[in-house]
Amino acid sequence: MRERMRLFQRQKFESPPRKKELKTKQNKTKPTSEGLDELEIAPLALTNDSEQTAEEKSEGAFHPLLKHQLAQHRGISEPLPSEWESFVRAIDVVYRQFDADRAMLERSLDLSAQELLRANFDMRAVLQAFPDLIFLLNSDGTILDCKGGTTTDLYLPKEKLVGKKIQSIPLAGVSSKFSDSVNLMKEKRSSVTLEYSIDNGGRASCYEARFVPLLEHQIIVNVRNITDYKEAEEELRNTLSLLSATLESTADGILVVDREEKIVRFNRKFVEMWRIPEEIISSRDDNRALEFVLNQLKTPEAFLAKVRELYASPEAESYDLLEFKDGRVYERYSKPQKVDGKSVGRVWSFRDISEQQRLEEQLQQAQKMEAIGQLAGGVAHDFNNLLTVINGHCEFLLDQMGDDLSPRKEVEAIRKTAERAANLTRQLLAFSRSQILQPKILDLNDIVMNMDKMLRRLIGEHIDLLSVKGKDLWPVEADPGQLEQVIMNLAVNARNAMSNGGELLIETCNLTVDDSVKGEVPPGKYVTLTVADTGCGMSPEVQKRIFEPFFTTKEVGRGTGLGLSTVYGIVKQSGGHITVQSVLGKGTAFSLYLPMSERAILEMGTGKIRLEQFKGKEAILLVEDEEEVRAVIIKVLNQQGYTVLAAVNGSEALTVLERHSGRIDLLLTDLVMPIMGGTELAEKLASRRPDIKVLYMSGYTNSDSVRQRILSAGSAFLQKPFTPTELTRSVRETLDAGKKD
Ligand SMILES: Nc1ncnc2c1ncn2[C@@H]1O[C@H](COP(=O)(O)OP(=O)(O)OP(=O)(O)O)[C@@H](O)[C@H]1O
Ligand SMILES: [Mg+2]
Numbered sequence: 001m002r003e004r005m006r007l008f009q010r011q012k013f014e015s016p017p018r019k020k021e022l023k024t025k026q027n028k029t030k031p032t033s034e035g036l037d038e039l040e041i042a043p044l045a046l047t048n049d050s051e052q053t054a055e056e057k058s059e060g061a062f063h064p065l066l067k068h069q070l071a072q073h074r075g076i077s078e079p080l081p082s083e084w085e086s087f088v089r090a091i092d093v094v095y096r097q098f099d100a101d102r103a104m105l106e107r108s109l110d111l112s113a114q115e116l117l118r119a120n121f122d123m124r125a126v127l128q129a130f131p132d133l134i135f136l137l138n139s140d141g142t143i144l145d146c147k148g149g150t151t152t153d154l155y156l157p158k159e160k161l162v163g164k165k166i167q168s169i170p171l172a173g174v175s176s177k178f179s180d181s182v183n184l185m186k187e188k189r190s191s192v193t194l195e196y197s198i199d200n201g202g203r204a205s206c207y208e209a210r211f212v213p214l215l216e217h218q219i220i221v222n223v224r225n226i227t228d229y230k231e232a233e234e235e236l237r238n239t240l241s242l243l244s245a246t247l248e249s250t251a252d253g254i255l256v257v258d259r260e261e262k263i264v265r266f267n268r269k270f271v272e273m274w275r276i277p278e279e280i281i282s283s284r285d286d287n288r289a290l291e292f293v294l295n296q297l298k299t300p301e302a303f304l305a306k307v308r309e310l311y312a313s314p315e316a317e318s319y320d321l322l323e324f325k326d327g328r329v330y331e332r333y334s335k336p337q338k339v340d341g342k343s344v345g346r347v348w349s350f351r352d353i354s355e356q357q358r359l360e361e362q363l364q365q366a367q368k369m370e371a372i373g374q375l376a377g378g379v380a381h382d383f384n385n386l387l388t389v390i391n392g393h394c395e396f397l398l399d400q401m402g403d404d405l406s407p408r409k410e411v412e413a414i415r416k417t418a419e420r421a422a423n424l425t426r427q428l429l430a431f432s433r434s435q436i437l438q439p440k441i442l443d444l445n446d447i448v449m450n451m452d453k454m455l456r457r458l459i460g461e462h463i464d465l466l467s468v469k470g471k472d473l474w475p476v477e478a479d480p481g482q483l484e485q486v487i488m489n490l491a492v493n494a495r496n497a498m499s500n501g502g503e504l505l506i507e508t509c510n511l512t513v514d515d516s517v518k519g520e521v522p523p524g525k526y527v528t529l530t531v532a533d534t535g536c537g538m539s540p541e542v543q544k545r546i547f548e549p550f551f552t553t554k555e556v557g558r559g560t561g562l563g564l565s566t567v568y569g570i571v572k573q574s575g576g577h578i579t580v581q582s583v584l585g586k587g588t589a590f591s592l593y594l595p596m597s598e599r600a601i602l603e604m605g606t607g608k609i610r611l612e613q614f615k616g617k618e619a620i621l622l623v624e625d626e627e628e629v630r631a632v633i634i635k636v637l638n639q640q641g642y643t644v645l646a647a648v649n650g651s652e653a654l655t656v657l658e659r660h661s662g663r664i665d666l667l668l669t670d671l672v673m674p675i676m677g678g679t680e681l682a683e684k685l686a687s688r689r690p691d692i693k694v695l696y697m698s699g700y701t702n703s704d705s706v707r708q709r710i711l712s713a714g715s716a717f718l719q720k721p722f723t724p725t726e727l728t729r730s731v732r733e734t735l736d737a738g739k740k741d
Contacts, residue, residue: 062088063095063096065095066088070088130149131224132223133146133147133224134146134221135166135219135220135223136220137219137220138217138219141166141219142163142164143163143164146158155171171198173196174198185211185219191212191213192210192211193209194209196209206230207226209222209223210223247265248267248268248269252351253271253272253274253350254267254269254347254348255270255349256337256347256348258344261286261311262286263284274293276289276293280292297325298325314343314346315336317333317334317335317336318332319334320332321353328352329354330351332349334346365544368548369568373569376429379425379428380425380426380699381699383421383721384699387425387720387721389629389632390414391419391632391722391723392632392724394412394414395723396635398412398415399639418721422721424560425699426719427563429699429719438481438717439477439574441477442475444508444527445508447480447483448467448506448508450484451487452467455504458488459495460495466503466504466506467506467507470509473508473527474597477574477575477594479570479574485567485570486567487506489567494531494533494535496535496554496559497535498533498534498535502534502535502587503534504531505530507532508529508530510525510526510528510596511526519579520577521579524596526593526595528591528592529591532587533589534587536585537584538588546564547568547578548561549562550565551565575594576592576593578592578593579591614640614732616640616641616642616735617643618666618735619643619665620637620643620645620666621653622646622647622669623653624648624697625670625674630646640728649675649676650675650680651676653669654676654684657685665693666692666695667681667685667695668731669681669682669695669697670697671697693716694715694734695716695717696715697718697719697720697722699720
């Protein structure tokens with residue numbers, strides 16, 4: 001092409017062709033004086049000689065310029081000699097090719113110029129719309145041109161900048177950085193980026209300057225205001241740090257996964273809660289982690305199914321409880337993580353609620369026992385009154401009968417049955433914790449020692465009894481009789497669990513429970529008594545119900561199911577706790593925790609006393625609302641020589657007292673009565689007859705405050721149902737109590 005261009009240039013002709021000669025069929029020329037520039041030349045294809053027409057073969061068909069030259073050389077009319085023909089034709093072809101090339105070149109030049117113009121225009125528009133500052137520098141940093149950005153103003157008006165060196169722009173601390181960057185860029189021969197900030201009174205503006213080398217040693221500098229970006233970056237850093245601190249400070253285990261269920265993030269608590277070894281964490285193997293997690297669950301399939309279900313529904317939220325093989329219980333929440341309303345992953349959080357669940361279960365159990373206790377106490381109250389009457393009348397009958405055997409046997413049977421019934425109600429009262437305990441300060445070892453013989457007889461020879469007594473036991477406060485009852489009940493149960501023989505261990509020791517032990521027993525100092533056997537043990541289901549009254553696994557008629565509920569009631573009423581551990585087929589251990597008593601005096605007394613010793617001549621004011629009970633008591637007391645004045649309630653008692661001018665030695669009163677109860681009456685009497693002794697009796701006291709008042713006043717108390725002997729013994733003891741002082 002270049003070659004052809006050169007040829008074309010050499011072919012420039014000096015004078016224009018004449019009009020007439022330029023007329024050709026093929027080439028429409030504009031015969032003007034301006035020369036060939038004006039010629040319209042159609043694109044020309046090279047043709048073969050054989051295809052040319054006769055006219056074309058004639059001179060008139062030649063390229064105008066060739067025709068013109070031939071004319072000049074040979075004159076206009078002279079025909080072309082035939083030996084020239086092929087030569088001239090070849091020249092014609094070359095001429096025509098020149099024309100075609102030139103036309104093409106002109107068109108392409110025309111196009112390039114237009115494109116260049118457009119590109120230049122576009123470039124300016126882009127620069128104008130560009131938010132950055134642009135400097136064009138020569139190699140030493142002199143500003144050749146510049147423009148302010150839409151968000152970044154020039155430091156000075158353009159006129160003042162052009163011609164100055166960029167290094168000398170008066171910006172504190174920045175000029176030297178510009179200088180360094182120019183030098184560095186020249187040295188590296190590649191672009192250099194510089195970040196700097198300018199404090200314009202308050203908010204510092206941050207900039208990024210990019211120095212890019214151009215051809216011919218020029219430099220283009222692009223300065224961008226990055227203040228907003230920097231602030232956003234800072235805010236992002238703060239947010240991330242806050243997020244990370246929050247994630248690590250929560251008590252919940254948190255795991256974040258992406259849409260493909262790949263682990264994205266987790267906190268330390270998550271690792272701790274799931275006990276994932278460091279080695280699995282560092283392997284970053286999600287499948288291994290999942291397998292490790294699943295292995296701990298009671299129903300791994302259910303959990304896996306849930307995971308898959310949630311994976312299939314990315315918008316779903318869900319919650320449930322996870323039960324572990326080792327008894328732990330976790331709450332599980334799962335929520336989608338959303339960006340612009342679209343879910344991009346999922347957050348799983350886990351909360352250990354094992355302790356909370358245990359406490360809730362305990363509370364539920366305690367509430368259930370409380371309710372049953374109230375019911376049992378109420379029933380026992382009514383029964384006690386009935387049994388007192390039955391017992392009393394039996395006793396009278398027996399007294400009157402003498403030694404006549406036949407009716408005596410039946411009455412004895414009635415009395416025995418009534419006694420057994422009275423025992424049952426006593427146990428119910430113990431369970432309902434509404435009996436009056438008479439706690440004494442005691443050494444648990446003494447109790448165990450005193451019971452040793454009796455226990456050996458009770459459990460039989462096929463069971464070995466082993467007593468381990470803790471040294472220097474702290475004193476505890478409990479009702480010794482009740483405590484014996486507790487140990488007896490536990491020992492009998494143990495015996496029943498070891499029908500083929502075994503070992504019964506009774507162990508006492510001091511124990512301090514501190515805050516670190518999260519169990520059924522609150523922190524404090526305790527003396528513990530453990531009764532353990534190597535018997536059949538219990539299933540967890542049985543264990544849950546053993547303290548319920550009437551719960552028994554024994555056959556009908558063999559167990560009442562009141563043994564452990566009595567134990568439970570007595571222990572709770574003494575301010576203690578009871579725990580049980582049992583393994584089916586291996587054995588069971590019950591542990592009592594009795595709080596250590598600060599009082600250090602040991603008070604224990606026993607003794608067998610007979611009815612005859614309880615006679616007396618004192619005057620007694622009896623207040624009892626149940627008519628039949630009242631009648632029995634009057635009869636018993638009269639028989640023993642006492643004078644009895646009776647009233648049905650407190651207010652009637654006051655009237656009786658006013659009318660009675662003689663001496664009254666004892667007030668024997670029921671605690672609960674419809675009009676003025678026992679304690680209120682005693683208080684009223686205290687001012688009028690200060691030397692009167694008081695003996696309360698009741699079948700049921702469910703009010704803690706009443707029990708407390710009786711105990712703190714040191715008043716005597718008689719638990720219903722009572723036998724005539726127990727009644728007269730209590731009356732006598734109360735009357736004599738003052739005399740000993
Ligand atoms: N040491 C033990 N080993 C195995 N199971 C026991 C033991 N102690 C109690 N149990 C279970 O607890 C149940 C309730 O005991 P509880 O003493 O309250 O009633 P009981 O022994 O069945 O009847 P009762 O004591 O009134 O004669 C028993 O039936 C038995 O299933
Ligand atoms: Mg029992």
